[in-house]
Amino acid sequence: MEGGRDVNQETALQLMDYGRVLMKRVAGGEKTDDPTWVKAYLDLLNPNRPAAPPTEPLQVIFTLVNVQGQTVAPAYLRPVPLDLSAEQGASDWVLMPADRPTATAADRTTLYRSFAQEGGKAGQDFTRFFYLMRKYASTLPNDYGEPGVSLFEQWKIVAALVVISGDLAWPPEKLGLVGGDIPGIQRTINLVTSKGAAKAMRGRSAFIQLLGHALVERLLDELGLGSANVVYDAGGNFVLLTNWDGTLKQRVRDVANQVNRVLLVGTGEGQERFDGFHGDLAVALDTVELPLDALRADLPPVTLPNGDQASRWQLAEKKVKDAVAAAKARPFGDLALESEQGWHDLFDLEPAETDDFCAVCRRQRRRDEKFVPLDPDAPVDVAIRSNLQCPECAGFGELARSLGHRGARLLLSDEPPEKLSAWQRGLHAVTGRWYRIGEADEKGAVTLALNLAGFPAPGVDGFRLLARTTPMTGRTITPNEVLADASRGGLKRLGVLRMDVDNLGNLLVHGLPQRTPMQTAELSQALEWFFAGWLGRICDRVDEGRGLFYVLFAGGDDLFVIGPWDRMPELAWAIREEFRCYTADHAMIHLSAGIAVVGEKAPMVTAVEQSHEALEDAKKLNRNTPREKNAITFLGRSYHWKEFGQVQAMQQGLVRLVKEQDLPGALLTTLLAIERRYRRDWEHDAKAQDAERKRGAWGAYTTSDGRSVQVYYGPWMWRQAYALARLKDSYRDARQGLEQLEAALLDGRIADLGLAARWAQWLTRKER
Numbered sequence: 001m002e003g004g005r006d007v008n009q010e011t012a013l014q015l016m017d018y019g020r021v022l023m024k025r026v027a028g029g030e031k032t033d034d035p036t037w038v039k040a041y042l043d044l045l046n047p048n049r050p051a052a053p054p055t056e057p058l059q060v061i062f063t064l065v066n067v068q069g070q071t072v073a074p075a076y077l078r079p080v081p082l083d084l085s086a087e088q089g090a091s092d093w094v095l096m097p098a099d100r101p102t103a104t105a106a107d108r109t110t111l112y113r114s115f116a117q118e119g120g121k122a123g124q125d126f127t128r129f130f131y132l133m134r135k136y137a138s139t140l141p142n143d144y145g146e147p148g149v150s151l152f153e154q155w156k157i158v159a160a161l162v163v164i165s166g167d168l169a170w171p172p173e174k175l176g177l178v179g180g181d182i183p184g185i186q187r188t189i190n191l192v193t194s195k196g197a198a199k200a201m202r203g204r205s206a207f208i209q210l211l212g213h214a215l216v217e218r219l220l221d222e223l224g225l226g227s228a229n230v231v232y233d234a235g236g237n238f239v240l241l242t243n244w245d246g247t248l249k250q251r252v253r254d255v256a257n258q259v260n261r262v263l264l265v266g267t268g269e270g271q272e273r274f275d276g277f278h279g280d281l282a283v284a285l286d287t288v289e290l291p292l293d294a295l296r297a298d299l300p301p302v303t304l305p306n307g308d309q310a311s312r313w314q315l316a317e318k319k320v321k322d323a324v325a326a327a328k329a330r331p332f333g334d335l336a337l338e339s340e341q342g343w344h345d346l347f348d349l350e351p352a353e354t355d356d357f358c359a360v361c362r363r364q365r366r367r368d369e370k371f372v373p374l375d376p377d378a379p380v381d382v383a384i385r386s387n388l389q390c391p392e393c394a395g396f397g398e399l400a401r402s403l404g405h406r407g408a409r410l411l412l413s414d415e416p417p418e419k420l421s422a423w424q425r426g427l428h429a430v431t432g433r434w435y436r437i438g439e440a441d442e443k444g445a446v447t448l449a450l451n452l453a454g455f456p457a458p459g460v461d462g463f464r465l466l467a468r469t470t471p472m473t474g475r476t477i478t479p480n481e482v483l484a485d486a487s488r489g490g491l492k493r494l495g496v497l498r499m500d501v502d503n504l505g506n507l508l509v510h511g512l513p514q515r516t517p518m519q520t521a522e523l524s525q526a527l528e529w530f531f532a533g534w535l536g537r538i539c540d541r542v543d544e545g546r547g548l549f550y551v552l553f554a555g556g557d558d559l560f561v562i563g564p565w566d567r568m569p570e571l572a573w574a575i576r577e578e579f580r581c582y583t584a585d586h587a588m589i590h591l592s593a594g595i596a597v598v599g600e601k602a603p604m605v606t607a608v609e610q611s612h613e614a615l616e617d618a619k620k621l622n623r624n625t626p627r628e629k630n631a632i633t634f635l636g637r638s639y640h641w642k643e644f645g646q647v648q649a650m651q652q653g654l655v656r657l658v659k660e661q662d663l664p665g666a667l668l669t670t671l672l673a674i675e676r677r678y679r680r681d682w683e684h685d686a687k688a689q690d691a692e693r694k695r696g697a698w699g700a701y702t703t704s705d706g707r708s709v710q711v712y713y714g715p716w717m718w719r720q721a722y723a724l725a726r727l728k729d730s731y732r733d734a735r736q737g738l739e740q741l742e743a744a745l746l747d748g749r750i751a752d753l754g755l756a757a758r759w760a761q762w763l764t765r766k767e768r
Contacts, residue, residue, distance in 0.1 A: 007163055007226065012126040014168055019133050019155045023120065025053050026140050026151050027079065027112035037168040041158045044171055045518075046144045046298045054141040057103035061148040061522045062583040065511035075584040076103035077139040079111045082452050084533050093534055095139070097584045111136055118456040127446070130159075130227055131455060131462030138525070142518075146297035149518040157241075157295070157518055159228035164243045175290040176244035178219060178252055179320035182212060182236035183328045184281040189553075190605045197604035198550055198562055199477050200360045200389075202470070203396025205553045205560075206403055207423050208281070209466060210410075212236045214431040215259060215283055221431070222255055223248075231517050232524035235556025239320065241517065244289045256285040256327070257335045259430050264332060265345045267429040271370060271391045274426035275363065278350065282331035286323035290316045294517070301513040309513040313520070358390040365390070395421030402437035404470030404477055408454055411436045411444030452533060465532035467554035469539045471547040471563075478547065480562070484600035486548055487564040490765035494600050495568030496611040499575060499593040500558035501527070502619065502629040507589060527557050530582055535559060538578055542571045562607070565597045566763060569634055569648065576632075576641055590630040590641075592618040597635065637755040647752045647759075650744060653737060654760035661734035663727065668761040670723050675754040678716035685714075703747040711748050720745055 007015070018038055024030040034042075042049060057076040065071075075097035083094055115121070115136040123129055137152035144154060165172040189204045216233055220226065223242050231239040242248065260283055266276035293299060294312040301309035310318075336346045351364045358365070359374050371388035389397075398421060412433045417424065427435045438444065440454075449455040449463040471478035484492045501507075512519060531554045539549040539561070549563040549571065561571065572593040583589040594614025598607045614633040621631040621638045631640045639647060654671075657663045685694040696714025703709055724742050728735045745753060 007126070007166075011162065011166075011168060013124070015155075015159050015162060016123070016126060016129045018158065019129065019137075020121065022143070022151055022155055023112055023115055023133075023137060023140075026143055027108045027115070027137075029109060029112075038158065040169075040171050041161050042144055044161065044292060044295050045154075045157065045516075046146065046296065048298055049144045054143050055104075056141060057098075057100065057106075058139055058141040058150055059148050060097045060584055061519060061526055062586055062589055063097070064148045064519075065507055065586060065589060067507060067511045067588040070586075070588045072584050072586040074100070076100055078103050078106040079108045079139050080106070081111065081114060082135050082138055082529070084452050084537055092581075093537070093578075095529060095534075096581055108140065111140070125461075127227075127461050128456075130156075135452070135455065135463075144297070146516065146518060149297075149516075149522055153518045153521050156228045156521070159226070160241050163224075163226045163229060164241070172243060173292075174244040175292060175294075176242045176248050176287055177231075177290050177316060177320045178223070178240040178242055178248075178285065178287050179324040180215060180219070180238045180240075180283060180285045181324050181328060182208060182215075182281065182283055183331055184277070185236060186608075187280045188277055190608050197360070198480055198552065199397045199400045200393055201604060202403070202477075202550065202552050203393075203398070203400035203423075206399050206466070207396060207426075208236060209555065210423075210427060210435055211430065212238065213464065214427045214433070214435070215255075216240070217433070218255060218259070218431045219252070219285075222251060232521050234524050234528060235558070237556065239317065239520075241290070242287075249287045252285050252287050253334055256283055257338050259283050260332055260335050261345065262426060262429045264335070265348075266426070268422070268425040272420045272422055272425050273391070274422045274429065275390065275392050276426075278363075279332070279346075282328075284324050284327035284331060286320060286327050288316060288319045288323060297514070297516050297518070299514075308510070310509070311512075311514050311516065313516050314509065314513075317520070358393055359387055360389045360393040363390055363392075392422040395423045399423055399437065400470070401475070401477055403450075403466070403468045404472050405475050408440040408450065409438045409442060409444075409460065410448040410450055410464060410466070411438040411442060412446040412448075413444040465528055467532045467535060467551045467559075469536045469549055469551040469561075471550050477550075481600045483548060483550070483563055484565070486546075487566050489566065489763045491565070491762045492600070493565040493597050494562055494602070494607065495565035496596040496598065496607040497561045497563075497568045497572055497593060498558070498595075498611040498615045499572065499591050500615070502590050502592050503588075504557050511588070526582075528555065530579065531555055531557065531559055534578065534582075535575065538574050539571065542574050543567060560608075560611075565595075568595045568597075569632075569644075569759075572632055572634075573641075573645070573648070592629050593632040594618050595632070595634045635755055635758055639752075639755075643752070646749065647756050650741075650749065650752055650756035651759040651763075653741060654756060655763055657734055657737050657741075658760065658764045661731060661737060663731055663734055665761070665764060667727065668757045668764070671720075671753055671757040672761070674716050674720045674723065675750065675757065677719060678712065678714065678750050679754065681714045681716065682712045685712075701746065701748070704743045707747075709748045711746065712750075716750065717746075720750075 018035055021032045021034060025032045060075045060077060063072050063075050078098050080094045085094060086092055115132060118132060119128065120132045133152050133155055138150045140151040142149045142151050142154035161171055162168060185208055189201045212233065216230060216238055219240060225242055229241045231241055263276050263281050264279060266274045268274055291312055294316050301311050303309055332346050336343045354364060356365045357363060365371055371390055372394050374387050374389045412435060416434050417436050424435055443459045447460050449460050450466045450468060452463060454460060455463040471483060480494055484494045487493060535554050543549055548567060549561055551561050553560040572595060576591050579591050592615060594611050596607055596610035596614055617638050618631040618633040619629045622628045631638055632644050654668060658665060681695040685696060688694050696712055698710055699713050700708050701711040724738050728738050
């Protein structure tokens, strides 16, 4: 069984009974006692547990973060099932933080009744029970006394320890950690082609996400573990809790070598052959021993020689991450040393380049291999000299399509599907199971819904969140050209958005100095719910359900989305605002974003690189100061989010002047010239050594609301005064809007004018 592979049925039933006891006590309000065997396991977490069941709601894990004294008031989760809906009559997500009175007033018994009705009260299937606990116990507080940890994580860690021990009566005496990562993801999904590139990237991204799942499944099978032993699994990065013995390191190394051989040279024959990634993608695995006291929630942190503090869990986690990092530095090293064949596989020569290659991945065609048209209606792309794709890339494209219009369920089966794709052959070589994206009524040996709404349901064993927002035209993915054409105004371009959480590693290391594996799991789950779940609802709201956004990747702590260029700033702003609310407005937990604007026929690798550079520019803003990062870069300009909101307001005012007040578009050209003069003059003065050679001077100015601000007095001022005065005389109906613009510029907003005017110019460009 998936939830507990190496646990006998009697032990599985005992674990389910313990879960029911917890739910009755914490959610149902019943007085129940733990089974006698549980005490020894809970003593590993906190031997000084509170005697009474918890009356306080579950504290949001983000509100426990304390970085450099920056904290936030406690906030709490309401006792609701995991869901992506809003409460009746409200617009907020049900998993958004609430204050203590609101969360306390919510009725827990309603949650318990739903749990019981869906099979939690009497079900005998351990896998399904595991996911029922995740669905219904993830917003309830634990009863062993650790803040920020759910009742589900309490039950899960006990189940993991029982699986390791194999005996309810005797908790394990030695523990180990298995850490894993998948290096080379960006190299693997970055493609040089433009036609079909978004679909191909989405398919490759989805494959890598499924590869992470398959790798974890393989390790769980190999080590006799269950799903409860996964501490976290996010974005290809995972940690497993296991037993520690002298064979663990070699067993894990053997798995790494077997999987890396598949990724390096492929597997299978004919049109269904998985060709691998020829060194671009690998897995990195390693193990360390975990002290038993690393589970303890009641122990104070350890003070390190440099004065920093860390929990025992954090020290062990760092060891396994360092070991995995070393494995990443030599991804195929063990494979090469394992045998002469491994050495040959690693250093085998690639075939000579010809014009007979895949237009997507540029792999040369083998002599006996049949390529298929990338676009049946298009001629050979002159830029890349091909319009054919290999079976592997065709399969990735089909995977992307399946996620878009049939992505209700992930099916794992023992028998191959009727129509086999290369990516399925690859995953089967990793885990021994056949993966398929199925229709809403299809079943496999294991059936997982790909969203929270799909479970519980008849025939569904559990769920795994996977971001699936895909623009569809009928049963095909909407081409980039159509997305670009949906841009408002005459400028038709694609926007590419990259976002991620700033300083996440620092938050994990320094923000929770007493962090345990349970709190670590809570942080990972919270980020997954947002990026792999709620993000799709944000996209639907911003594009008003028109299907204009394509989420190529979202998981862990970052995302990558394409769509019409003009909607990307709106989407970025909405994501930032939702994330700010989701993290209880914690000043130290924030996102940065980078937006690139490219032509619809630009190679996708160009768009990827430009969006990455934009994100890096945002993260460089005010570097090494308290205000660093927490910013967005758009059209080459970087702003903190608050200031970006002001730029957006100025842009909207300029658009109204042109569209509603009929001012000529030349206004925006004039404003851009004024801003360029302002920027050129103050940059010149900043470098000028001789005061007499400076073109202007900084001085005090009293704003329209009575504030005193420092502004740069220079030639730009009389240029803008002259230009706006002429416009006020010529367009008297627009006088009020022009005066507001003039006041804003004199109030110190001149630095915002360049981006606002360029943005407005693009939005008001006439369609040809």
